[in-house]
Amino acid sequence: MNKYVKNEIKKSFAFILGGIIIGVLGYFQDGKDQKSLYALCLAFTIIGIAQIAIYLSVRNKPDYVDRIKAEKEERSVFIRDKAGKSAFWITFGAIAISSNLSQFTKLTVADYGNIILVFMCIGYFSFFFYNLKKY
């Protein structure tokens, strides 16, 4: 396996480990802090797993590895910025809607915030892959 890919996978595992540590810390909390820390744990884990999936899918494709390595290449920056922009506005809208939905459901604003945190990660990577294909 390419050395660069190996190192990036190790970093991704460290990211997941960070999420697990946050989750463990959350176990010893109570109330809404616990839920927020669990949501952060889930977000870290999703990001770490997504990154590992990306690097494993390209480990035997030197052309794709070069592409990922070219992080500062303008097209890569363009794709990441576009994905981030899309994820930001969707998250913004979701927060605006969920802050009002709490009046009609048993979930609190903090609960919606935790859910949005997780879906923001899923949304960003979804738009990232979509833009990677599109451009």
Next chain:
Amino acid sequence: MENRIRELREEFRMTQQELAKKVGVSRQTIISLENGRYNPSINLAFKVSKAFDKLIEDIFIYNEEED
């Protein structure tokens, strides 16, 4: 934006990888440029024109109707 990158690349008998290396981008970027899916920055456009020793307007075709 339409361009003549593929046409010039074949004329110069250059692979996509060779052109990518010459202008400092990935092969995927060259593919996206050739297919018109991605418009380059002025910086990249200059690098591509320099690679073929042509003027930018000889490579990239600006169509006012696109705007």
